[in-house]
Amino acid sequence: MPPSSTAPPNAEQIRRWRRYLADEIAEGAVYRHLAGRRDGEEREILLELAEAERRHEDHWRALLGEHAANPGKGDLRTRFLGWLARTFGGVFVLALAQRAEARSGYDRDDDATAAMAADERIHAEVVRALAARGRAQISGTFRAAVFGANDGLVSNLALVMGVGAAGVGSSAVLVAGVAGLLSGAMSMAAGEYVSVRSQRELLTASTPDAQTEDHVPALDVDANELALVYRARGLSQDEAEEHATEVIARVAAGTPAPAADRVDTFEEVGTGRRAALSSFAFFASGALIPIVPWLMGMTGAGAVLLAASLVGVALLGTGAVVGLLSGASPLKRALRQLAIGYGAAAITYALGTALGVAV
Template identity: 75%
Template sequence: MTGQTDPAGASARPSREQVRRWRRHLADERAEGAVYRHLAARREGEEREILLGLADAERRHEQHWRDLLGDHAGQPGKGALRTRFLGWLARTFGGVFVLALAQRAESRSAYDADVDATDAMAADERIHGEVVRALAARGRARMSGTFRAAVFGANDGLVSNLALVLGVGATGVGSGTVLVAGVAGLLAGALSMGAGEYVSVRSQRELLAASVPNEHAQDRLPALDVDANELALVYRARGMDAAEAEEHAAAVISQVKAGQRVPAPDVERSYEEIGSGWSAALSSFCFFASGALVPILPWVLGMTGTGAVLTAAGMVGVALLCTGAVVGVLSGASALRRALRQLLIGYGAAAVTYVLGLVFGTTVV
């Protein structure tokens, strides 16, 4: 058929639509390769090598489209706007945010449905998505403790203080009272969130630390009875089956009796995914306070009545959309869906409180 590729992968007379599509794919592959090279430039060691490997793979895909286009390749295009924007982010910032966006981009590959892309290329894109997912997971692990506290703090501040000022305002009290209530809610909530996060993170770290083997127990190994000891029970408690535990215990005892040093248990002591207590507390306090400030800004600026209420609701709505979108991007999910979910939950809570304020205000009157 005219315009279709032959078994060797060459096309005698590509159609205009094919040339446009191939050139678009070529430009996108060039842009995606640039994203990975920019990210690699900001890293070192293994992560740098992995990203450069992805860039090389994109270069192979780029060559496939060049071969199909032949003389029709022309001047290189710029790639899709979102890919170029991703390249700018990678060049300017790098970090897990860009990796999360790249993960989403790889998952949207059109090669599965493109007859001119090889099965290997479609498979590559799937694998690339998993590679980027794994790299992004490293970054998420490093920031998840503080990030969780930041997101929860900001959203709690936005929603709780909006609900507070709307509920108080709906009772019919003066603007000064609404402002005082909002400031009190900001301080009380921020202090409560900070203290709660510190206690939560410290408690979790202490629980995990309590499970780490005591390294000083190794010092008592030489005193154990060769024929009757409970060392095998230690290894069984750590997950070995009975036979494996007995064999390992016998080997350890033999090492000890021969005067050899037994290495300490290889235990992962990094709690990156939890974060530190102080960082989580400070992050939670600051982000709750910044979120809780938004709903009271109209009253701080001297606005009153319905205008202040509508302005506060609008500002909080925009902030909720932004925080929801950021969470969506970093989790590799739909940014729009997460943003709308955040907005509906926040507005729902505020609406209930506002209605209750109207009811109690009418009752008082």
């Protein structure tokens, strides 16, 4: 409910309330667009969120009265979020929506109700849970892609700067860069494949055998050795015996195992093939950027400065993407990537300068 004060709003209040109203309208539209791309439970949840935003709209409309007409389009972030929702949908939009909900200033504004402030906090958790499903689906491949791109950018920039600083000709720098691209991409792909396959094999070795339940009907119910399984997994003796009895009864009745008891597909780990291909492609793409100036025929300090600039922009981009997907600050993640990449390249350049010998 709006505040009980009958004093007319001042100009600053009207501006702030109209901004809130515009943002609520835009956020509700985002949830409706996302709902239009989904079905089942996710669709219903998103529509419920849109309905909650409509209730918040009503609050600001009541306060604004005659000033509620044409409130505007919301702030730039909310409009960008709306464009992403209409164009792409997906986990990136949900991650941005999570940040938008968490940034709400309603808990610091006396004109917003406590219920509205609580709603925004709860909405952030709802969107976090929805985004977690998408993050799990892409996390393995996404990790390989980000790691590959970042490694390609940093390692090849460091390589060409170090070789260039040693005083060799531009053709030698270009050859070193291309060699670094090819060898690094192959090495990254092989490493990711082995890493992911090994991780999945280790996890599989620790995953309960789904075929074990086939033997449950033949167990001695009085001895109930199935309880030993659950005791080994950390349950107390009483809890293990109770759970084993429930499992025996469920199997006897032909009831499927609950979702939590089924074999995990390790979706968040990804597959070795996808990780290898992703790592190869993104490492090669990242490693290509530092050698672009030499491919264009540039030499000397100009080529080094352009390579560093191009890589800097790419590092900012990869850091921002990581920030967006994780629901963290894109700017902080971008600057972190830039600092790490430039730091590694600067050290290598200094070593090349100190050597000062032809390769």
